[in-house]
Amino acid sequence: MEQLAGLDASFLYLETPQMPMHVGALHLLELPAAYDGDYAEDLRAHMRSRLPQLPALRRQLLGMPLGLSNPGWVDAEPDLNAHIVEIALPEDSGMAELEAQVGALHPQLLDRSRPLWKFHVFTGLAPGPEGQVRVALYTQLHHAAVDGQAAVALAQVILDTEPEPRSTPATPARVKKRNAPGTLGLLRTAVSQQLSQTVQLARQLPGAAGQLGQMAAGYVGGATLDKLRGLLAGVASQTTAMVSGTAGLSQLGPAPRTRFNVSLSDTRAFAGVTLPLAALNRTRRSHGASLNDAVLFVIGGALRRFLAKHGPLPRKPLIAAVPVSTRTAGDTTSNNQATMSLMSLGTHLADPAERLAHVMASSHAMKAQLGHLKRLMPTDFPSLGIPWLMQAGALLYGRARVAEKLPVIANIVISNVPGPPVPLYLAGALMLSNYPTSIAVHGLALNVTVQTYNESLDIGLMACGEALPETGELAAYVEVAFMEFQSLPVAEVVAQAPAAGKPPRAPAKKKPATAAKAAPRARAGTPRKKVAAARQ
Incomplete structure (x- = not known):
């Protein structure tokens, strides 16, 4: 038995019906020409052949006596009929129906008596432009078992670079079960x-x-x-x-209170949006910005437009909590190795060039601090009695609506996970898109997770269904903000940029915006249109 480290176990203790602690993704898949099989059954056979190389999917929890300390992982053999399920959608369903399904399924907690993962296969999707059969897959992996980069490592085992699945070592698929230790x-x-x-x-x-x-x-x-x-x-x-998990607060100051800084309900709203990666990289390089800078600018621009329309748009900049990996190169361990930083999104600045310069300066200052301090954040610590305290605290925090009473440290979570640069296949099906689905927590009702895939930047917006039911509208504003990013003159950004390492300059005293600068263009109604747009 392997006991969970303190950080991994924390995701178990903090989980409530209002705050599920699993991550995953929504994938659109295209089946081979003339395919006439049962994809859910084919996926079960594929996973059965890969399970020997996937220890994180072949273990389940074993609690400690009286719940005094962290539980442990013990060997388990997954029942693939329970872990991979098929959901038939109405014929010719598209992205809107898939997003609604993810919103409905995400609040359902994973069964802790089984290995902590589940795959949902959706059929009934509209065909591709040339009649290709399409299905979709929504994956759930508990955050106690994996973080973003560990999930990418799992995907490297599950996915293939060719339509024909690669051969795997001839290891027996059945797990050799060990006797669980007794109470003593x-x-x-x-x-x-x-x-x-x-x-x-x-x-x-x-x-x-x-x-x-x-x-x-x-x-x-x-x-x-x-x-x-x-x-x-x-x-x-x-x-x-x-x-305390509030790095950077001393420099940035408290964040403004927004509609995102509330206690969560047990509902979720989800939307995915794809941006062309080559165009994004070409634009951000012309401004001397990193990919993280570009993501923060685009998401900040979308939030500014959304709040300008629905109100109120705070006079102070929104603050993003940004997970930072502490994982060393080559480490594929299935656990959590990350800390958190805070970044200003510059949403108080109407001028986009000034806003980009602000984001770049804020990012540079935070990176300089984290280079020294991120290794000081422990991922394991003594846990005697911690399960009781954290579980009771998580329940009380939500029921007492503490998030509405405490000062706001950050407004949203924005996470950027590097993904594969080439097209991949799952059980013979081409993966067209990879929209991450992550965790919203009390006080941070919106999580934006970004992952690069092939020629695209796929973005998943996961929000509390009561705090932000308009995730589709926000996704449309992401596309508008990307077009704004592309139209920025390079000279203006350079002129606005502060010297390296200096904090962003004080906000200009301008009247708060009362209306969005541009209305969002209509979102793609089907997966086919979204994927086609990503390839342009």
């Missing part, structure tokens, strides 16, 4: 883990203190005693913010 054995394991976690945390503290000292020495140089005290106070504040 579980207690011994729990105590052993507590000691190991405590020792590991104690070993990290001197190195963390030394790193903070080096940072202080590097920044101070010939500073006076007063400046030194100010710097150390700032470092202490930043370190506290990192430990």
Whole structure:
């Protein structure tokens, strides 16, 4: 048995019916010409052949006595008829029907008595432009088992680069089950883990203190005693913010309260949108921006238009909570290795060139801090009694609507996960799109997750169905903001950009916008149109 690390187990303790803690994606798939089979059954056969190389999908939870510490993973053999299910949609269904299905299925919690994953196969979709048969797949993987990059590693095993699935090692598909330890054995394991976690945390503290000292020495140089005290106070504040998950708050200040900063209902609204990756990269390189900068600018522009129409548009910039991976290169372990940073979206700035310069400066400043501090965030820690405390806290937080009472740290979550640069196949079907589906939490009712795939940038908007039912409209504004990004003159952005490493300049005193600058163009009504647009 392998006990869960503290960060992984946290996703179990925080899960409630209003806050499901699984991630996944919505995939549009195109079947081979003249296909006349049962794709759900073909997918089960495909997964059966790949399961020996997918340990994360062949394990289930085993709780500790009295729930005193983190549960463990034990070997399990998935029932593929329960883990891969078929859902027949009305004939000629399109993207709108798929988005509605994801919104309805996402709040359904995964069965903890089974391995924590489930695949939904949708049939009945409209055919492709040349009559190709199409299906869709909505995947669910619990965040206790994988983070974004670990999910990408799983996909590398499941997917193929050719229509014909590659041969896999001749390993028996059946899992050799081990006897679960008894109560006494579980207690011994729990105590052993507590000691190991405590020792590991104690070993990290001197190195963390030394790193903070080096940072202080590097920044101070010939500073006076007063400046030194100010710097150390700032470092202490930043370190506290990192430990509490609010990194960057000391620099950015509290975020404005918006319709996204509320307690969640048990409903979800989902929308996907595709942007052409080549055009996005060409534009962002011309401005000296990173892909993250471009994503933040486009999402910020969409939010500004949406709030300008529906109101109110805050005078202060919206703040995005941005997950940052701490995973080392080559690490494909199926667990969570990430921390969180805060980025300003510059939504208070009407001028798009000034807004892009603001986003780039904010991103540069945060990266400089995280380069030193992200390794200080522990992913494992002693857990004795933590399950009771976190589960009770999560329930109370939602029922008491604490999110409406506390200061706002961030307004939304924006995550960017690098994906495969080539077309991929699943059980012989070509994957046309890959819209991520992620987690909304109390106080952050909108999650925007972005993943590159082949020639596209696929974006998934997951929101509380009561706080933001208009995800489709917001997705249309994402396309409008992308067109605005493409039309930006390079010279204007360069002129607005502050010197590297300096904070974004103070917001201009302008009247808040009262109407959107541009109405969103109609969204594609079928998957066929969306994929065609992505290929242009």
